[in-house]
Amino acid sequence: MTDATELPVLDAAQARLLGCLIEKEATTPDVYPLTVNAAVSAANQKTARDPLMSLQAGAVQHALRALESLGLARQQFSSRAERYEHLTGKVFGLPNQQVALLGLLLLRGPQTVNELLARAERLTTLADAEDARHHLDRLAHRSSALVVQIPRGPGQREDRWMHLLAGPVDVEAVQARTTGAVPAAAGELEHRLAALEARVAELEARLGDQGGGDPAPGSGAQLS
Structure with missing residues (x-):
């Protein structure tokens, strides 16, 4: 593929x-x-x-x-x-960082760059949020995009990202579902x-x- x-x-x-x-x-x-x-x-x-x-x-x-x-x-x-x-x-021709980010999106649904950066620590090496965003952009701008960016909704501080391996994403529905959600802890706990x-x-x-x-x-x- x-x-x-x-x-x-x-x-x-x-x-x-x-x-x-x-x-x-x-x-x-x-x-x-x-x-x-x-x-x-x-x-x-x-x-x-x-x-x-x-x-x-x-x-x-x-x-x-x-x-x-x-x-x-x-x-x-x-x-x-x-x-x-x-x-x-191998199938998608992805480096390890992009495989790890895709895996996190498959496991945990829509997430911000900073959430992905913290959670990816166990799976791969990313220098910082800009590095994570670079790899997400690469995944999004392939001829067959593997992820999509979900613009921030009311009350949200960051955009979110979601994988496309389950078919097209209803961006408005995802925005509505995640608006006002309590951010997941990304620290020591x-x-x-x-x-x-x-x-x-x-x-x-x-x-x-x-x-x-x-x-x-x-x-x-x-x-x-």
Whole structure:
């Protein structure tokens, strides 16, 4: 897939899982590529996710296989269970910084440059807000744009950015939804929560591997 190729349109589960694969490659490399068990835990985290989701193992496995069919993920096999890795950078021809920013937008919805800068610290290296904005501009001005800038609404101090991998964005609806929203913490508390989530995910992945593989697929995906 190249810059000029039409973008895939992901559903909510597929977008969440692609974001999870991008995130966990950086934050828990010891258990990456992810098993289905680890991917379930990552998708259903209660912090660093918007919206919160409650995906069953079967829905996660289905989403991962759909990403594989789109060329955005690849399945690997270990002695115990199938594992999945993302191919985002290769497919879209992106540097690591842009992959990380896209992953954050997949996981957490519309965000400001400063929110993305703080949250990207665990995933990649960005010099400052201008560097983050430069990479977002590159993502937005490709022939097939991967992100869009959402102009600030009433009472907001900054523009926001949103990914386009789930199809066209209704800018006015996003403005209305985010106007007056309480900004997410970007300081020490968020970093501590993110580190704790990463550690829990790693432990759950290890326990899942020791349990002899993935559970029998369930059915359906439900937003909390």
